[in-house]
Amino acid sequence: MLPASVDEAVEALAETPGAVPVAGATDLMEAVNAGRLRPAALIGLGRITELRGWRYEDGGTAVLGAGLTHARMDRPDFAALIPALADAARTAGPPQIRNVGTLGGNIATAAPAGDTLPVLAALEATATLARAGAVRDVPVSHLLTGLDPIRPGELLTWVRVPLLHAPQVFLKAGGRSGPSRGAASVAIVLDPARRGVRCAVGAVAPVPLRPLEAEAWIAGCIDWDARGEEGAQAVDPAALAAFGEYVAGACVPDAALDGAPEGAATTLVRQRRTVAVLARRALGRALK
Known part of the structure; x- marks a missing residue:
């Protein structure tokens, strides 16, 4: 089925229980080929220009x-x-x-x-x-x-x-490898109007993680009034490093390392270090 509008696509979904909407199909076809998914029908969205x-x-x-x-x-x-x-x-x-x-x-x-x-x-x-x-x-x-x-x-x-009209940075370590837990990514978004920092970490858990305590802590360390002034330092470099460790510890906690098999523990330690570096660098770039 190839609907030409959102309304047509919604009607097709209602009329065909078990149908799966498909656009690029990059992940869907992998699942079909691996036998993890057997859709009753496919509803192609490629003709819906508004989307x-x-x-x-x-x-x-x-x-x-x-x-x-x-x-x-x-x-x-x-x-x-x-x-x-x-x-x-x-x-x-x-x-x-x-x-x-x-x-x-x-x-x-x-x-x-x-x-x-x-x-x-x-x-x-x-x-x-x-x-x-x-x-x-x-x-x-x-x-x-x-x-x-x-x-x-x-x-x-x-x-x-x-749209916050403020600095935001995304950094990623490692190549794309499907759901592999070997890579990590960090997104940092500044919200100067609320004097806040938002951080999300990807690829280290089944869903992106928000280290809310680390966000609140670093927001209190930033001299928001100094941002934008030539030569002004918005945050102490030591606070940047501590923020990276704070984020990494929240996403890969000590409890995850305790009792883990040696190989798994090594991977988690490497992942934790990677998250710390990404978080520190991403925030540093956002505050420039």
Whole structure:
């Protein structure tokens, strides 16, 4: 089935229980080929042009179509809008993946190493889900954790992202390797209006992690009034290093190391060090 509009796609989902919406199919076909998924039918979203763009909404929000490809998010006009999301899209894999893989597919698949997911978590983005006769908005973090998942018959249509007009950084270590726990990524978003820092760590757990205590602590260490002044130091380098360790300890706690087999413990220690370095560097870049 190849609907030409969101309404047609929603109707097709209602009429065909068990059907799976598909756009880029980069993750879906892997699951089908591996025998993990046997959809009753596929509903292609490639003809729905409205889902491949974005628009501004009153209140300082960007509304992103679920069909936005990683390659499209990497272009300069989008990068100026949401730079951390553009940076994440740029690391999402080789060109053949970035050209067809979509933002909505990243969310719906919810793979641990999904590159855009920590950025969406740090930005506190919201997803719009449509079904026959109803539309609802759900925090993307709730979809990823299963707290409020996509229900049968629902189609992810839009992703709403608050535009903070402030520095944001995404850094990643390691190559794309599916759900491998060997890589790590960190998204940092500054919120100067609230004098806050948002941080999300990807690929080290089944879902992006928000180290809320570390966020609150480092926000109190930043001289927000000094930011933007030439030569001013917004935060002490020692605080940056401590923040990295704070984030790493929250995401890979000591309890995870205790009793772990030697090989697993070595991997966790390496992962913890990687997260600490990424968090320190990402915040340092955001505060420049």
